[in-house]
Amino acid sequence: MLGALSLSLISGSASGEQGDTFLPSQARVGIVDFAYLEVSDQVSDNCWTNSDTIRAKSRLSFEREGIPVLGYDPAFFGTRVVFAKVTAFGFRTSGVCAVSARFSVSAPVDNRWVSSETGEGYYLDYWATVFERNSIFSNGTNVNQQLAEFYEAAVSDFVSDWISANRTEEVRRFRQNFPKQDGMPMSQEELDAWIASLAGQE
Incomplete structure (x- = not known):
């Protein structure tokens, strides 16, 4: 589904007016700045016993190429703060381990639909x-x-896809307009404390 998705740099409106730059679908990997990495071990019967080692090696691979892995729950995910997940599900049957494995990177997508006749707006968000x-x-x-x-x-x-995408002209231009943020993304704990402080001022 996301293969058909294009991201846009908005210089006018979201309607594709002249001045908008539509990034090819491959660019969705290149604009990642941070990752939150989770391991979901749903394997029983001692069929998978080195998930901690795999998580450590996966994190090292991210960090080595310049994608920091967050050690906390971020307050917000997006196309630049993504959710990376190592998942395995399996069990032992007839003395043999059978395991299904998946590695995925996902991000939330927001869509807003506005009726040209009534002006009514509808908002949809989902993970892609x-x-x-x-x-x-x-x-x-x-x-x-x-x-x-x-x-x-x-x-x-x-x-490798991230490195290749960052070499493209489209992503280089994106990063000129939207540089990587200074510092680490806000944590959920920090957001909760900030909201609580606002509530205390009322």
């Missing part, structure tokens, strides 16, 4: 997949090595 890799593995002992290799390759593919 920016990048994804899936596979299925089986082994008589465990799938530790297979998952380690799969996630290493998947994260490497994402990072």
Whole structure:
């Protein structure tokens, strides 16, 4: 679904007036600045026992190329603060481990629809997949090595796409107009404290 999605730099309106620059769908990877990384281990029967190691290696791959991984829940996700997830689901059946693995990067998308006749507006938000890799593995002992290799390759593919996208003219121009923010994104804890402070002033 997101393959058809284009992001735009708005210099006029969102209607595609002259002056808007529409980024190709591949650019959605290049404008990522930060990532929140989560590991979802839904594997039983000791079929996957090295999820902590895989998370550490995945984080290192992000950080090594210049994509900081947040160590806290961000207050806001977006096309520049994305949600990266390592997911595995599986169990042992007839003495064999069967595991489904997925690596995904997602971001929220906002849409606003306005009727040209009545002026009524409708707002829709949803999560869209920016990048994804899936596979299925089986082994008589465990799938530790297979998952380690799969996630290493998947994260490497994402990072490679990010590097390639940042070399394009469209993303370079985007970053000239919208530089990476100074400092780390606001945490959910900081947002909650700020809201509480406002409430206390009433």
